[in-house]
Structure formats: structure tokens, C-alpha cells
Amino acid sequence: MYETLTYVGGVHRHEEMEELIEDLGGFVLQENMLQMDLILTLAVPIEDVEKVKEKAKELLGEVKIAPMAGTEIAVVSPTLARHHLPHAACDIAEYLRRYGAKDNMIGLARGAGKGISRISEEEKQLINEHDLAIFALGSFKHCIKEKVHLFEGINVPVVVTGAPKIKVEELPGATAYISGFGRIPRRLKRGENIRALKKLVKVVEEILDNRRREMAEDPPLVPPIVVKSEIEHQVHAIRNVYSPTPVTSQLDGVRVKLNYERYHKDIENVKVYEYKLKDIAEIKPSVMYDYILVKLLPETSLI
Missing domain, CATH: 3.30.70.240 (Alpha-Beta Plaits)
Structure with a gap:
């Protein structure tokens, strides 16, 4: 272990x-x-x-x-445009990194506006490639409640942040809700902001721990960190990738930052113990830049 x-x-x-x-x-x-x-x-x-x-x-x-280590989290904002004050989302992402998480900022193309906010199927697919999603919403209770449709079709745990206090039961599709954020036109440096960030970290860690316990009942044959290491050693093209974490660990697999069409055969033939990776994982193109997404199969599916 x-x-x-x-x-x-x-x-x-x-x-x-x-x-x-x-x-x-x-x-x-x-x-x-x-x-x-x-x-x-x-x-x-x-x-x-x-x-x-x-x-x-x-x-x-x-x-x-670092309970968040080896996880990939999506920090979703209705938009990353300047007028929507993405300061909170940026600080949430930066704060999670301190606890070991690999996070990605996602700005929805048409997420702004109480009555007109939308989320596309492609955006949902991208969010579902992560282990957990944090939706950084605004400052008004009625506006947040009007945007619960953004969580529909999201299969990973969803944590919603906003300014007012709201019971999570009022937000269908959300796993948890953390108040104390909202549209803040500055960095989150004040005492109440730090307390909100710490509460967010605690809730996210609990959710991820619960997912790990669920997966432990039917785990993959090999841990994702072992798969990550073998890919880095056997696929030489990884050395030419300058993006942060060219092979990103997830709870149930890895994201490989190589083009799927050019390199998926190399990934499929990576040897992990006595297995080829294609025999113990689903290997498919990612919505993110046509990267390669490796999802390890649980033991029972391989019997």
C-alpha cells in the first residue's frame, strides 16, 4: 500500500x-x-x-x-470572462493544489445568466472525465437554485460553492454545498475566505475518501500510480511533453497528454506486471485536446 x-x-x-x-x-x-x-x-x-x-x-x-493526491478535479465557472469575476474559482484551484490535487479550470461557453445559462454535452463529457467537479457559482440564492440544471448529467460528485447559505437538499444533483464564496472582486485572503477554503478542502477530502472506499470493494488490478510510472518509463514520447504532469493520475486511471490517434497503440501495449494495458483498461480519446484517457477496469469485470 x-x-x-x-x-x-x-x-x-x-x-x-x-x-x-x-x-x-x-x-x-x-x-x-x-x-x-x-x-x-x-x-x-x-x-x-x-x-x-x-x-x-x-x-x-x-x-x-495529502488525501487529494492522485486525483484530478474540475473547477467549473459559468464563464472565465473578466466581467464574471473568476477570482474565487482561481483561488479555489490554487488552494486545492496545496493539498495535492491536480485541477483544471473549466469555463462554460454559455454558463452566464440566471435564465439563459446552458451547458453543452461536450462540456459534460469533459467534466465527467474528472474525479470530482467544483462549480463556483455566484452570490444570490435564487440565481444558484436556477442553475441546478448545470449539474444534470454529471456522473462525478459535484460540490457547489456560492455566497449565501443553502441546504444541499435544495440543489438537486449536488453532493455538497459550501457557502462563503460567490463573485468576489479580489483574492480570497481574508479570514472568512480562508475558513471557507479550509471547509471546502475538508468536504472534498471526505468525498474522495468515500469514493476510494467504494472502489476498494472492487478495485482495479493495478493502482493508477503504477500505471503512470510504467507509461512514463515505456513511452518515450512522454519526455517531449512540456505540459504539467504529462501523465495525470486519477482515482480510476490516468490521463496521458499525448495525441490519441498517434500514440494510443503505444499506450495499449504498455506492460504493467504481466498484463498489457489494453487488457486491464479502457483506452479512449479524451475530450481535452484529444489526449488519451485510460480508465482501469475493476477486477470483477476481468474474470
């Missing part, structure tokens, strides 16, 4: 941490470099967590458990 961790430290000597993780048989899931600070999302064997903590202490860094 692997434990997912977040390491926060300086850039200086960070390669020592990466070498230790490799020596322990662990994986670097995500690497974010922010000026002189480094945030690593890791997966290491549970019995070796203390060794990682000791190394972090030596490097004057910090290690903490």
Missing part, C-alpha cells in the same frame, strides 16, 4: 528528496515550482513514510498527508 504525501520545501537540494523517493520504490505524482518554493506530491510505501519525514526535516521542508 502507498501513502500519498505533499512535500513543501525549497528548490535547493530538492533532487535529494526525489532520489530518496525513487530508492524507496515510490513515485513523484506532481511537481510544482513556485519561485523558490517546491511542492512535490508523492506516493511512497506506508512503511517508508518516516524516512521521507526525516529527509524533509534535514532539508528544512515539511511533509503532510
Whole structure:
């Protein structure tokens, strides 16, 4: 079993941490470099967590458990246009990254307007490729309640944020609702904003933990982090991808940032233990830039 961790430290000597993780048989899931600070999302064997903590202490860094590591989250805004004040959505996305999540900002093409907001089938498909979706909505209760149709057809858990207090039962299709956000024309730096962000993180972690427990009843044959590692080692084209996290881990698979038409055969033939990936996963084109989406099949479907 692997434990997912977040390491926060300086850039200086960070390669020592990466070498230790490799020596322990662990994986670097995500690497974010922010000026002189480094945030690593890791997966290491549970019995070796203390060794990682000791190394972090030596490097004057910090290690903490990261329940969101290995997940991909969609942060959805009715629009990312300037007039819709996307500050809250941007800060939500940035805050989730601190806890190990890989998130994508999605602005709906026609999501603005109480009476005219719409979501296309393609946008729904894109959102459904993620592990969880956060809809960053506005400041008025009646407006938020009028937009519940945006969640219809979304098969992943949906967390809605907004300014007023609303019972989640009033929002059909939503798994949870977090107040304290809304259309705020500034960064979320005040005390009440930080408290709302922390509550959001707690709720998202609980939902993801519940999904993990459900999946544990019928898990895939191999963990997604192992698939990610094998793809990175066996498909050389990955080395030429300059997008962040060329192979992105999800709860039930990975997203490979290579063109489907050109590289899906290479992905299908990746060897994971004694299996070929095409035998234990569904490999299909992603709605996102024609990337490759690998969804691992549960054990019972392979019997």
C-alpha cells in the first residue's frame, strides 16, 4: 500500500528528496515550482513514510498527508470572462493544489445568466472525465437554485460553492454545498475566505475518501500510480511533453497528454506486471485536446 504525501520545501537540494523517493520504490505524482518554493506530491510505501519525514526535516521542508493526491478535479465557472469575476474559482484551484490535487479550470461557453445559462454535452463529457467537479457559482440564492440544471448529467460528485447559505437538499444533483464564496472582486485572503477554503478542502477530502472506499470493494488490478510510472518509463514520447504532469493520475486511471490517434497503440501495449494495458483498461480519446484517457477496469469485470 502507498501513502500519498505533499512535500513543501525549497528548490535547493530538492533532487535529494526525489532520489530518496525513487530508492524507496515510490513515485513523484506532481511537481510544482513556485519561485523558490517546491511542492512535490508523492506516493511512497506506508512503511517508508518516516524516512521521507526525516529527509524533509534535514532539508528544512515539511511533509503532510495529502488525501487529494492522485486525483484530478474540475473547477467549473459559468464563464472565465473578466466581467464574471473568476477570482474565487482561481483561488479555489490554487488552494486545492496545496493539498495535492491536480485541477483544471473549466469555463462554460454559455454558463452566464440566471435564465439563459446552458451547458453543452461536450462540456459534460469533459467534466465527467474528472474525479470530482467544483462549480463556483455566484452570490444570490435564487440565481444558484436556477442553475441546478448545470449539474444534470454529471456522473462525478459535484460540490457547489456560492455566497449565501443553502441546504444541499435544495440543489438537486449536488453532493455538497459550501457557502462563503460567490463573485468576489479580489483574492480570497481574508479570514472568512480562508475558513471557507479550509471547509471546502475538508468536504472534498471526505468525498474522495468515500469514493476510494467504494472502489476498494472492487478495485482495479493495478493502482493508477503504477500505471503512470510504467507509461512514463515505456513511452518515450512522454519526455517531449512540456505540459504539467504529462501523465495525470486519477482515482480510476490516468490521463496521458499525448495525441490519441498517434500514440494510443503505444499506450495499449504498455506492460504493467504481466498484463498489457489494453487488457486491464479502457483506452479512449479524451475530450481535452484529444489526449488519451485510460480508465482501469475493476477486477470483477476481468474474470
